Every structure is written in C-alpha cells, then in structure tokens.
Amino acid sequence: MSTEAVLVRKGAYYDSVQLMRVSRALADTPGVEAAMVAMATDLNVTVIRDLGFTVPEAGPGDLLIAVRAHDTKAAVAEADRQLTTLERPGTATSQPPLTTRSAAARGPADLVLVSVPGEHAFCEAHDAVLAGLPVMIFSDGVPVAQERWLKELAEERDVLVMGPDCGTASIGGVGLGFANVLSPGPVGVVAASGTGAQQVTSLLDWAGAGVSHILGVGGRDLSAEVGGLSTLRALRMLDEDPATDLIVLISKPPAPEVARLVEEAVAGLRTPVMSALLPTDLTEAAEQALRVLGRSVPEWPSWPGALREASGKTLKGIYAGGTLSLEAAAVAGQGDFVDYGDDAYTRGRAHPMIDPTLRVEALSRAGGTDVVLMDVVLGHGADPDPAASLVPAIAHTPAAVVVSLVGTLGDPQDLHRQAAALRAAGAAVFVSNAQAARHARSLV
Secondary structure (H helix, E strand, O other), X not given: OOEEEEEEEOOOOOOHHHHHHHHHHHHOOOOEEEEEEEEOOHHHHHHHHHOOOOOOOOOOOOEEEEEEEOOHHHHHHHHHHHHXXXXXXXXXXXXXXXXXXXXXXXXXXXXXXXXXOHHHHHHHHHHHHHOOOOEEEOOOOOOHHHHHHHHHHHHHXXXXXXXXXXXXXXXXXXXXXXXXXXXXXXXXXXXXXHHHHHHHHHHHHHOOOOEEEEEEOOOOOOOOOOOOHHHHHHHHHHHOOOOOOEEEEEEOOOOHHHHHHHHHHHHOOOOOEEEEEOOOOHHHHHHHHHHHOOXXXXXXXXXXXXXXXXOOOEEEEEEOOHHHHHHHHHHHOOOEEEEOOOHHHHOOOOXXXXXXXXXXXXXXXOOOOEEEEEEEEOOEOOOOOHHHHHHHHHHHOOOEEEEEEEOOOOOOOOHHHHHHHHHHOOOEEEOOHHHHHHHHHHOO
C-alpha cells in the first residue's frame, strides 16, 4: 500500500532544470508512483495538487518535495541524496569566482551570459558592462527601467546588451542559449524574438544559405521605453562585419518613434536590411531573404502522419515558442493558443523546450474533436530527445496532432529521427511553422 508525503524546505533554492532532473530520477525509482521536486511557485503548487497531493503553505522561495510511494521515507531519502549531489557536484581544485565582477577580473573573456532569477540579473549584467564586456541576459523578469539603464550604460561603454529575456544568439557560429547548429553564411540576424530567429535561420540552413551571426536584443528593445538601443547597435555591428551580406530584422512592430530611428539607421548602412515584423509568415521572410541573395527557394520538408479527422471544429495550439505561437495563430486565423514559454509558466520551472510536462498534460486533455498544433524546437539547450517524452502522449490522444519541427540537420537531436518518431505516433510534421498552421487549419 502506498503512502504520500509533502515536505517544505524553507529558503532552499535550486535551479529549475536541476529540479526537473531530480523529479524524473525520483519518479523512475522502483516503488515510487508519483513524485515532484520543485520550487513552490503558484504554477508548481497547482501541478502538485493536480497530482493529488495536499500542499502545505509555502512560498516561491521554498522547496517542495512531494512523493507517493510504497516507502515514503526511502523516497524522501533518495530525493535528499539527489539534492546533495547537486550541492556537491565535485571537488574543485580552486574556488570558482562567485560574482561576474570577480570572474571578469580573473582572466580574458569575450562575453558574459547571465542566467539567474530576474531580480538578480541587473547586478550581474551591470558588472559585465562596467567591465567593458558584451552581455547576453537569458533571465526574464527584469524591470524595463533597469533594461533601459543598462543599455544606456552599454552605449557609453561601447558594448552590446542582448536581452533581457534573450533566449537565442549565435556569435560566429557559437550558439548561446537555445541555438541550432547552423552552417556559416552571409545572413546576419537581429532578433527581438528567439524562436522567430530559430525558424528563419533553420529554414535558411535547409536552403543552403548559412548565417554569420544572430544578435538577440530582447523582446522589449523596440518599445518606446527602451528605444531600440540594442537593435541600433546590433545593426551597426553587422553592417561592419565583412561576412554579412544581408541583415534580417525579426521583431514585433516597433513603437512608431522607434521605427523612425531604425529606418534612419538602416538608410545609413551599406548592408541591405529586410524586416520580418510579427505576426508575419516567417517562412515567407526566409524565402524573401533567399531571393535577395539570388538563391532558389526549396520545397520545405514535411512528413504526413496518420489521418485523424477531427469531427469538431476546435484548433488548440500548445506552443513552447512565443513567436511561433503568435505566427501560427495569425496564419491559422482561428483557435485557442497557449504559449507555455511565457513568464507565467516558467517561474520556478524549466522552459518547455526543456521540460515537456505541461504540454504532455495538455495533450492528455485533448479530445477527439480537437486538432492540436504544437512546436518542437531542436538545437543546443533544448530537450536532448523531445520525441521520447511527446510520442507516448501523441500516440494516446484521440486528437489530430500537427507538429512544427524547428531545427537543422546538424542539431544533436537528429531531426530525421525526431520526425520519424513523431510521424509514427500519428503526427503530421512540418519544418515550416506557417505550413504546419495551414495544415492544421485545413483539418477543422
């Protein structure tokens, strides 16, 4: 007979990706029926309650350990063992630097990547800029006033601030954050959208037109509050890069006053610039870039799945990428779309490109009258085998499933293997998100 236990560890903070791995390992332990180890954010508390646990009072800075097992004491002990492993990853020969300032002072560096809770990101990014280093701020939840202040300081120090909430960048072929493996080529990208950049550049890679750099600027950079400071600097940097023959700017429509600044800046550049302003068809943007470069537009690969006709008229989008969700909703022109990569779903838990839990649950709730449209984004930083988690849920749902598979042949997940597994489970698979959205629309 199984029993359950829910423990609260006050003030015990752990990284959400590490806790996801602990939860998976604990759930796979013999005798454990259900388990979750997570920070006590509102979303995580809801998920734990949905698993049937009664959760005591706890705050987002507290750790929750919830287990249902034949031997709860042994299960909790295993959770503690896993957590202790996180606390002691190995014996270091020297004390690593504890702050960005001390790390910058220790030796030469080309860039600082900040990935800490949003309330702490400003201080670390500030230290990087003061040290004269460009910085990529992966963290979200940074107040817009702090973003503006950082970018003004960066202008004074002649460095680039990418972010906050910059999930994707590629500098000379070196990917940062969520990054596809891209062939070198003539297209430079300035992106206020991570998954938008991944879609466009992965399609360019499919067509044999590689990428020089992807400079992310953060989703708010072109707002009136921030003034496009990083976008303007990134445009100048790519214009000075001899490897870049075409610049693609991917963003939501900028504030009118910022749009004028960008237009004036573009007019003074030697390198041609084309804009892909959301919600636009990103596949069309990639095709336009190919035509500007004088290259042919290929037929984008797709893999038809088992035909499951939806008897109703309900389209549901369950996306990990916010831009891809926005694009799909615009192309489909109907349906209910949820961006599980939104801040509301990622506080205290790993991004859905890493942790599929919430989308697996969404698939389990889909009915036979639904058509489910979803993205699977490959590349470094993402789930090393997304199909392994999604295939059982896709195979068991009565809904028709359409997948937008964003990636390249060089990505470590093996795109063809992922596509084959998703198709075998019954999903129709497209490398073009816009084509996936049109196909999903045709099924309802």
